[in-house]
Amino acid sequence: MxxxxxxxxxxxxxxxxxxxxxxxxxxxxxxxxxxxxxxxxxxxxxxxxxxxxxxxxxxxxxxxxxxxxxxxxxxxxxAETIPMAEQVEKRFMEWMLRDNACPGTAINELELARQFGVATTGIREFLNRFQRFGLIEKRPNAGWVFKGFTARFALELFEIREMFEVRSAKAFAALPEDSPLWEQLKALRQKHIALLGELDQRFHDFSDLDSRFHRLITSASPNRFIDSFYDTITLVFHYHYQWNKQDERQRNEIAIREHLTYIEALLRRDTSAVELACRAHLASAKVTLIRSTSGHDKVTKEATQ
Structure with a gap:
């Protein structure tokens, strides 16, 4: 339950x-x-x-x-603390990372069910939900196929992400003092500081913290469409950008420090500083994501025109 x-x-x-x-x-x-x-x-x-x-x-x-x-x-x-749907999602993403899935990779429901130790219905339900992201497709009489993650997808994603998060960040800064979200934010600040102090050993832990932080920000302005959108955000940033392991520790340290600047601006309720910190962090994340896709040079040129 x-x-x-x-x-x-x-x-x-x-x-x-x-x-x-x-x-x-x-x-x-x-x-x-x-x-x-x-x-x-x-x-x-x-x-x-x-x-x-x-x-x-x-x-x-x-x-x-x-x-x-x-x-x-x-x-x-x-396994007892995570809903089955989340377990399947986690195992599926780990499978793609481990096998270095590339465009055209076939996805076999029966094989995944066997590997994950779940019923095929659980795999099928996940894939049906997952296909709305446009990263996989069901081909007639050929099963599921991984289409790949394109730089164009990354750029389109960021256009929406920036709009949603800036709105949510401003709403967060305007929360009443007795909102429980402030305590959650302070707790996350401590987790960031702790991770920064142990980064050489724990830099891989950042993706979980990143997801929790951004979901907390968006919770300040509840919206079913934004919540659904952040399922995509979690998917992309929690898993896909990890495919590029180059400078991972350095990138994560930069992101943690950007988060801390962002958090301090929120705690000061300085709306201008919040927006500045939010946009600066998202700009860095955008560069990181685009670098993990193919055609980096072409997309970078297109994004700056």
Whole structure:
């Protein structure tokens, strides 16, 4: 069930938080945890009750403390925290990356179902959703074929992305002070700082953080069409640009620092600085994406005309 997966994901994230505290350290308040984990306070209470039952935390609201930070044995398996549709998407993208899929690559539903350990219906449902991005197509009597990711697609994508995100960033800066999104933003700032400090070992972790950050920004202006569009954004930036591994660490460091500048502008509620930081970051991301496509020189010339 979805609610069960939400609980397990948030439970694991709470374990991550607890692991950074010393025995006897104070647990954040329920409202703070609710904002950081992006779950209801009811779910937070269930998590804290479970941790108390495991002897990980002691005490009661509002003064709970860490009894023991060594609680990894209670962690739920990752597969239990991710919806099946997301698991299939993740495995499919990893398959394309690992096999270096190129235009014309055949996609066999039965073979993928066997490799991923899921039913063919799950694969078929994913491919039917995925084809709206224009990157695969179903050919009569020939199954699915990967069409490839073109530079033209990247340019068209960015025209829409910039329009949506600038709008959302301005809306974020105008949020009331008691909005839970501010706590989530502060939590993401700390994750950026932590990753920057361990970048040599963890630079591959940036793509997840990047997706979470931009989805948080767009959540400030809920819109079903923007949400659907960001499914495409996540697909492209979380997976495709990784195909170009050249200077990955350097690119990720630049992006993290741009995010931090962006975040600081948001926290200051400086609308002009927010727009400037947003556009600067998107411009860098655009260059990165175009470089990962074929025909880079041609597209760069076209984009600057």
């Amino acid at each position: 979805k609610t069960d997966r939400v609980f397990k994901r948030a439970f694991n994230e709470t374990l991550d938080l607890v692991s950074k505290l010393e025995d006897g350290g104070w647990i954040p308040s329920e409202s703070t945890l609710s904002a950081q984990l992006n779950v209801s306070r009811t779910t937070v209470r269930k998590i804290l009750a479970a941790l108390s039952a495991h002897g990980v935390v002691t005490g009661s609201a509002p003064r709970r403390i860490v009894a023991t930070a060594g609680a990894e044995s209670h962690r739920f398996p990752e």
